[in-house]
Amino acid sequence: MSALHFGTRTLPYGVVSPSGGRPRVGVAVDDVVLDLAHLFGPSSEFAAASLNPFMAAGPARWAEVRDAVRARVDQGVESGQAGVHAAGAVSVLMPFEVADFVDFFSGIEHATNAGRILRPDEEEPLKPNYRRLPVGYHGRAGTVVPSDVDVVRPAGQIRQGDEVIEAPTRRLDVEVELGYVVGVPSEHGRPVPSDRFHDHVFGVVLLLDWSARDIQAWEYQPLGPFLGKSFATSISSWVVPLDAVDGAWVDGPQQEPAVLDYLRVDEPRNPSIWLELELEGHVVSRPVAGSLYWSPAQQMAHMTRNGASLRTGDLYGTGTISSFEVEGQGSLLELSWGGSREFSLGGGAVRSFLEDGDRVVLRGWIGGDRSRPMGEIAARIRPAL
Ligand code: MN
Numbered sequence: 269m270s271a272l273h274f275g276t277r278t279l280p281y282g283v284v285s286p287s288g289g290r291p292r293v294g295v296a297v298d299d300v301v302l303d304l305a306h307l308f309g310p311s312s313e314f315a316a317a318s319l320n321p322f323m324a325a326g327p328a329r330w331a332e333v334r335d336a337v338r339a340r341v342d343q344g345v346e347s348g349q350a351g352v353h354a355a356g357a358v359s360v361l362m363p364f365e366v367a368d369f370v371d372f373f374s375g376i377e378h379a380t381n382a383g384r385i386l387r388p389d390e391e392e393p394l395k396p397n398y399r400r401l402p403v404g405y406h407g408r409a410g411t412v413v414p415s416d417v418d419v420v421r422p423a424g425q426i427r428q429g430d431e432v433i434e435a436p437t438r439r440l441d442v443e444v445e446l447g448y449v450v451g452v453p454s455e456h457g458r459p460v461p462s463d464r465f466h467d468h469v470f471g472v473v474l475l476l477d478w479s480a481r482d483i484q485a486w487e488y489q490p491l492g493p494f495l496g497k498s499f500a501t502s503i504s505s506w507v508v509p510l511d512a513v514d515g516a517w518v519d520g521p522q523q524e525p526a527v528l529d530y531l532r533v534d535e536p537r538n539p540s541i542w543l544e545l546e547l548e549g550h551v552v553s554r555p556v557a558g559s560l561y562w563s564p565a566q567q568m569a570h571m572t573r574n575g576a577s578l579r580t581g582d583l584y585g586t587g588t589i590s591s592f593e594v595e596g597q598g599s600l601l602e603l604s605w606g607g608s609r610e611f612s613l614g615g616g617a618v619r620s621f622l623e624d625g626d627r628v629v630l631r632g633w634i635g636g637d638r639s640r641p642m643g644e645i646a647a648r649i650r651p652a653l
Contacts, residue, residue, distance in 0.1 A: 272296045272355045272506075276341055277640050279334070280506035281319055281471070284358040291317040291361055295337050296506050296643075297345045299355050304333075306351030307340060319364040319507060323451030323470040324580040330451070330470065334511055360505045363473075364449060366412045367581035369501065370571060371445070371477060371493075372404040374562035376521065378443075378590035378598060379403075385606040386485075399525060402562035402570045404584075408498035412583060414505040415645045421624060421652040422499040424483040436652035437480035437496075439607060440622040443588040444545050444555050444598035444630060447475035447503055448564045450582035460572040462533050465565035466510065468578055472539070472564075474504040474630050474645050475585050481601060481621070503583070504643040508634075513539040516635040518558040530569050537563030542636035543589060545598065546629040547622075550613040555589040555598040556636075624651045 274280065274296040284301050285291045292305035293314035304314035313321035322333070347354040373379055376398070383393025397403060423436040451470030454460045460468060477497065484496030517536035540558035544551050562570075567584055590598040594611075597603050600621050603611045610618035622628070626649045632642035 272299050272301075272643075274298060274506070274641055274643065275639050278508055278512045278634070278642070279337055279341065280508045280512065280643060281322070282363045282506040283318060283361045284353065285361055286353050286358050290315075293319060293322060294353070294358070297341055300345055300347045301353045301355060301358055302337065302340065302345055303351040303353060304337075307336070308333075317361070318581075319470075320580050323364065323449065324453070326452050327467060330509060330511070334509065360414070360416075362414045363503075363505055363507050365581045366409040366583050367450070367579035369407040369409040369412055369583045369585075370404050371407050371497070371501075371585040371587065372402050372562065372567050373587040374402055374560045374567065375587045375590045375598070376561040377559070377592050378588035378602065381590060381592070381597065381602045385601060399523065399561070400527075401531075402567045404567070404571070404587075405492045407493075407501060407585075409583070411498060412501045412503060414503060415647070416505075417502065418648045418650045419478055419500045419502070420650045422480050422483065422495070423652050424480065424495050425486055426482045427486045432486070437482055438621070439481035440649065441479045441481050441600045442622065442628055443477040443479060444543055444553070445475040445477055445585045445587060445589060446541060446557055447473045447583050447585045448567070449473060449507055450578045450584075451580060452578070453580050454572060454578040456577040457575040458577075459530065459575060460568060460578060462531060462565040462569035465568055469510060469564065469568065471507040471509045472513065472642075473507055474543070474632050474642055476502040476628065476630055476645050476647065477585060477588070478502070479599075479601075481607075501585075502645045502647050504645050506643045508642055512640070513541075513634050516540050516640075520558065520560055520563065523561070527566070530573055531566045533563060533565050537566070540635050541632045541642060543598070543630060543632045546631070547619065548613050548617065548626055550617075552603060552611060552613070553595065553597050555591060555596045557586065557589050560586055560589065622649050624649055
């Protein structure tokens with residue numbers, strides 16, 4: 269793979285395979301990968317093809333390892349040293365085994381924009397439950413893929429006037445999100461309070477929620493998203509531990525009406541992650557994650573309020589991170605206002621939805637600080653089969 273450009277502050281975890289070697293856990297430092305199976309030994313939890321054993325170990329182990337990694341990085345990490353791989357000399361693999369995948373709808377700007385686009389006749393764009401609970405749905409864990417995996421245009425049932433046809437989607441969209449990754453499982457039957465967030469959640473990734481709007485529009489009532497979403501979800505290949513977003517947490521919008529007790533949080537709710545969505549080499553949007561209405565701690569508390577358990581490798585998406593300003597809108601549904609207008613890619617090219625061959629890239633920076641990158645997702649759209 270090519271350059272990583274991670275600097276020395278984020279120190280994210282991933283799974284790499286050196287040429288001819290077995291997969292192992294590594295940390296991205298600048299443009300090299302520090303091999304934790306070398307640093308901690310071949311019998312450690314890092315001699316594994318996923319982060320799951322390390323993520324399950326819990327906060328004390330996470331802190332101990334991060335201290336050891338920092339100490340090693342402070343000594344200087346360079347390609348050619350034992351246990352250090354050049355980025356170009358490794359394959360970067362899926363970082364963890366996804367257990368369950370849930371996607372929320374916690375961007376109030378996106379929910380409002382989508383309500384106005386899809387239900388223009390209704391006065392109130394938000395449903396009555398929106399400010400009461402973090403709305404979400406269960407997605408498909410088995411089709412979560414890392415960066416650099418192409419997305420094949422899905423086909424399915426589409427309503428066309430009075431007809432229903434089987435055809436490739438004509439409204440292929442993507443939603444800009446963050447995804448939170450669970451490390452420590454919880455007991456089935458026992459809700460997890462919002463203040464236990466840091467005891468269970470290991471880290472955060474960038475997430476692209478691919479969406480076929482025409483398939484979704486026909487199928488979603490009354491049970492919610494299904495095949496219009498389940499064909500693919502992309503995540504960044506490097507998992508950023510929550511430690512790395514320290515100091516970047518901000519208060520979201522005021523929650524009114526007051527939330528029920530189990531959804532109360534005392535601390536600032538969301539990390540301020542500045543994002544950049546690029547399409548065919550042109551930045552089309554710059555959403556910022558700090559304004560999400562529901563926080564990851566509230567989402568976790570809600571997801572387990574009925575006694576559903578957390579499992580190591582659970583992934584939950586924030587929902588589309590968006591804005592009322594076009595510069596920060598995190599889906600093509602919004603940028604094209606339901607397909608009613610085209611937006612520019614520069615050089616005369618325009619889009620409403622994604623075309624075959626399009627290359628989509630999402631990048632992010634913690635607190636907007638270019639020395640604290642979140643990594644990236646890159647994916648290309650392939651024609652329908
Ligand atoms: Mn989504």
